[in-house]
Amino acid sequence: MGVGGNFWDLLKPYARNEGFDFLRNKRVAVDLSFWIVQHNNAIKTHVKKPHLRLTFFRTINLFSKFGAFPVFVVDGTPSPLKSKARSARFFRSSGIESTSLPVSEGVSAERNRSFSRCVQECVELAELLGIPVLKAKGEAEALCAQLNSEGYVDACITSDSDAFLFGAKCVIKSFSPNSKEPFECYNVSEIEAGLGLKRKHLIAIALLVGNDHDTSGVQGIGLDSALRFVQAFSEDDVLNRLHEIGKGNAFQVPIDVKSEDNMDTDGNSPSSKQPHCSFCGHPGNKRDHSKSSCEFCVTDDNEGCLKKAEGFKCDCNSCGMNRKNKEQKKIENWHTKICDKIAKEPNFPNNEIIAMYLCNDNGYFSAIDGPKISWERPKIELLIDFLNFHQNWDPSYIRRIMFPMMSTIFLREMATATTDSLLFGQFEFNSLKRVKTRYGYQIYVVKWKRAMGNIASKTLSSQSGTQEDVIEVDDDTVDLLDDCDSPVICEEDGCSFLLTDENMDLVGAAYPEEVKRFWHEQELKDAKRKKNQTSKSQENEKSATSPNSKGVQLNITEFFPTTKSKHNSKHGEESSSRKSDSPDSGGSKVKRKSSSPNIPKSVRRRLLFE
Structure with missing residues (x-):
């Protein structure tokens, strides 16, 4: 869960979708509990031990396809505050109203045995795969964030938004292996540039809207109100202000009341608005404006002022200061209401929650030596026996x-x-x-x-x-x-x-x-391919220039006229020879003359059919 009030929606505009090479040769801390919960929620039908199946596939994808070096982090003992909040959430989902739930001091309500067994099996699988596993003292996302902030890993994979409160620099909320940009990534630097929020600002928002350790937060304050409220303070001052307001101390709105725009020509802030003409809306008396137009309503005939338009707002210094004073008063009243709501909350803010978010000792290693992170070769035979036993593969x-x-x-x-x-x-x-x-x-x-x-x-x-x-x-x-x-x-x-x-x-x-x-070899193949293409094009050019060459078939317009002309010429020679040998060879001269091209076509037709 992390921070309440749809906190991820606030950060969504500053998300980046990164490509395949984003995690290449980088170390990434994985919140193993988040994977297990996500996998179990995604699967509707019965699958034998989905936490093992999907952890196995995802680990191989991260390692081989994306080239990352994953480090698994598992939860330690949850804090009593989170145990109480978890119990409150359970009662609330069951329809039972309870303001105080008995949780013994120093005793934590552990996760159920089924989930703990799933975690333990995934840890055993990771160790057989040669992936390092670290155990957190409390929350896994807290240790992931510490490893990221101290430079031991380059990013965290978790859906708990309070990883930013623990100091994470780069959080991968989700990743989809089969897509062009598989990683949904959030960088703190881009969030700071876009919203102006730093780590203590985010902690203040979590205290106001609720978190994993205090689900209720401050009654009547949503995410938008909390964001607007904390943006009025600097990072060093925001938590101190919450302490003062929680104690009921007087609160001064951090707004510059007296600015140069709010001053008149004498340098004094006016206490009342100047009289304005009800007809034209400009400064002055209506009776004076009826005699002659004011300096803002200059007309050609100088007969009087112009009637003000609907929705008219005067731009004079007096009206501008009046509007700003009203807006300032509105903001002051809003801040006062927020402060009153905060003051009504008992023991607000909770110093234990603040100390937990600011803690930088979330793992079982010293600050000098650091965590022992090393990747080993998978134990293939033991891994085969393990998966064959649990998955029947x-x-x-x-x-x-x-x-x-x-x-x-x-x-x-x-x-x-x-x-x-x-x-x-x-x-x-x-x-x-x-x-x-x-x-x-x-x-x-x-x-x-x-x-x-x-x-x-x-x-x-x-x-x-x-x-x-x-x-x-x-x-x-x-x-x-x-x-x-x-x-x-x-x-x-x-x-x-x-x-x-x-x-x-x-x-x-x-x-x-x-x-x-x-x-x-690729260059040689490309050169050979280009050479073959060049030779083919040259052969095509030769065949196009010599249509009578062997193996080239003529088109229909070339074939028929040539054949017809040869046939007609041959037939003409035979007929002429026959007619020259006949006794009536003299009449052939007349016919040849009549077939002269100088005779019109219609005449030749009549002669032909006579």
């Missing part, structure tokens, strides 16, 4: 899902120092297949070859038919249930390869020579 399915994480670890090790070990103990880097673009982000498709023979068809094969559960998700939730990318089996020249998507910089650092050779 086949070992081949687990190895297939784990392959992208293992390939990322392998490439990182190769980038720092050459390692003799093989990926998964059986696969070796073969080559780069191609460049792939996903959501506008380019990656290499890497081919991995089994060191001992081909890959069996069942090895690392998809078990989607038996391992995947049918899951229904709320439309309003983020894309929580996406599985991580799994390798694809490729057959080439009788050999089997596994294909994975890898970061280009990571592959370039691990295998620079292979990357150079890949791009050199």
Whole structure:
């Protein structure tokens, strides 16, 4: 929950959607309890241990797809104040009104056993994956914020808005693995620039509207009123002001009452408004204005003032000061009402809550040594036994899902120092297949070859038919249930390869020579392709210039006239030879003369058919 009163809506305009490379090679603290609660709320149908399933997929996505170094943080013992607030929230949701709920001093109402068991199973899973896990003294988001503010991590993943109150600098509220900009990120610097609020301002707002440790806050004060109220003070002064108001001390509104705009020509603030003409609305007497127009209503005939328009407001110094005094009085009355509401709250503000938000000792480590954060190789065999027991997943399915994480670890090790070990103990880097673009982000498709023979068809094969559960998700939730990318089996020249998507910089650092050779081959292929295209275009040009060449078919307009002319000429020669040999060869001269092109067409027709 965090701060009440729809606090996230106040910060929403200052959110940024970041792309794939936002967490590349960065450390990020994850509020593990937030993940578990979010996953359980998102799933409607029955899924066997969804907290394990989705924590497993999300961890691999963060590590392999986004290149982040996650650090899990779990809750410690909740404070008595939060236990009391949780009990009050339970009673209120049950319709039971109770102003005081008995919670023993120093005794915390722990979470139920079912949730604690889910957390413990996720911690065991994270340790098998080689992910560091830290336990907070109290709230997990408090330790996440401290790690972020002290520079041990670069961002926090949590939906508790009070992480800002604990000192977080960068908070990722949600992330959707399968989108172009998967991270919804909030930076304190942008919130300060937009709203003018710093850490103590945010604490003051939480005290006024309610929080996880005091859900009621101050009765009658909403988020907008609290924001407007705290913006009137500086960060160093805001909490002290709340203490004074809570004690019932007099309160002076922090507004500049006497400004240069409120002064008359003598430097004095007028106590009353000057008389104004009811006809034109300008300063002066109506009787005087009826005789001649005032200086504000100059007319051509000088017969009198003009009638004021509907909604007219005088702009003279007296009216301006009067309006400002009214607005100031209105603000003073509003501040007085807010102060009265605060003064009615018993024991306000709660110093214990303020001290908890300002505390910088939320973990079990010293300020000098710092937390012990290190990432190790996953314990594959133990992990297979663990998931097989809790999820009934086949070992081949687990190895297939784990392959992208293992390939990322392998490439990182190769980038720092050459390692003799093989990926998964059986696969070796073969080559780069191609460049792939996903959501506008380019990656290499890497081919991995089994060191001992081909890959069996069942090895690392998809078990989607038996391992995947049918899951229904709320439309309003983020894309929580996406599985991580799994390798694809490729057959080439009788050999089997596994294909994975890898970061280009990571592959370039691990295998620079292979990357150079890949791009050199791409340049040769491009040059060959351009050469083939050029030769084809030249052949087309030659065929266009020599239409009678062999293998070129003439079009219909070229074919028929040529054939017809040849046929007519041949037929004319034969007929002329026959007629020259006949006894009536003299008449042929007349016919040839009659067929002269100088004879009109109509005449030739008549001669033809006679």
